[in-house]
Amino acid sequence: MTQTRPVAEVPAPTRPWHATQAPPRPKPLTMLVATASSVIALTLLVAIGEWTDQVLLIPPLAASMALIAGASQTPLGQPRSVIGGQLVSAVTGFVVLAALGQGVWASGIAGGLALGAMMLLRVAHSPAAATAVIVAATGPSVVPFLALLAAATVILVLVGLVGNRVNKQPYPVFWW
Template sequence: MTAFNQGMMRLYRRSPYQPQFNLQAILTSYLCSFVGIAALAYLTTGTGYPLIAAPFGATAVLVFAVSDSPLAQPRNVIGGNLMGALVSVALVSWFGSDPWVMALAVATTIKVMQLTHTVHPPGGAVALVGVMSGATSEFVLTPVLVGSILLVLCTVVFSHWIPGRPYPKHWI
């Protein structure tokens, strides 16, 4: 066995603590995430409306790679990102974009997501990006709400083509 093959075997060694992916799942996640993010990017450039934000990269990891996770379900994706956007817009309007507001936005978003049962880790990133960019109320609709809905819809569509990978597990 070559050194390369031995190295690959170490990478593929199963761990009870990490999710396991077969080649089909890896290729499917790759293709779906490419198409989902490309759709948002091309819609953004084609329409002139911002439908993509950096946290959607993390959302894509959840919905396309570990779609059975509670954090990747539609309620969490849409609700968590929406909570981050609402919190950031409110805090920017009240306090501006100082560094302490960035911290307050992330902490507040975490608490609000916990209280509303919409925990979605990229929601914290949405809050941070919102404060960093001095977000206004438009940020809530585009890119956050529309972009989140589009990623969920892409995931629903792709899940119908993938045997054994239903999405969503639940809507609410």
């Protein structure tokens, strides 16, 4: 019978506290195209808004575009989540607005409930929770707000589609 000697454990190499575990920085051209896509999409919303005398650019849409252009492979950046998440959250905001009235308390509740509604409908899109907050805080007219929001999200997805194609990124990963 042969005896095996115990194997000495080799400690795992330790990483200095300041070393990052973040993913590598994208290539310069990739960053340039993503940034340009974002600028084009958001200024297009502003231009259309100025032309129609309507507000199309709201802060959550800038965050949505960041996901479309900079994290296009994630579920949060897919068209289903961007468009569906924004619309579901806006509707959630309107439901809370109707039930509780306009205000900061309603805004907090709307933002939280929007997450649950998006998860239930499988359209999770984190920037959209802020859209529910905006609706409950400002009380916009339902039909114009939803129509403008739908148009704005479609524009973002279309510009993102072009930008991701230029970057040779497969986008979308899924439509529906």
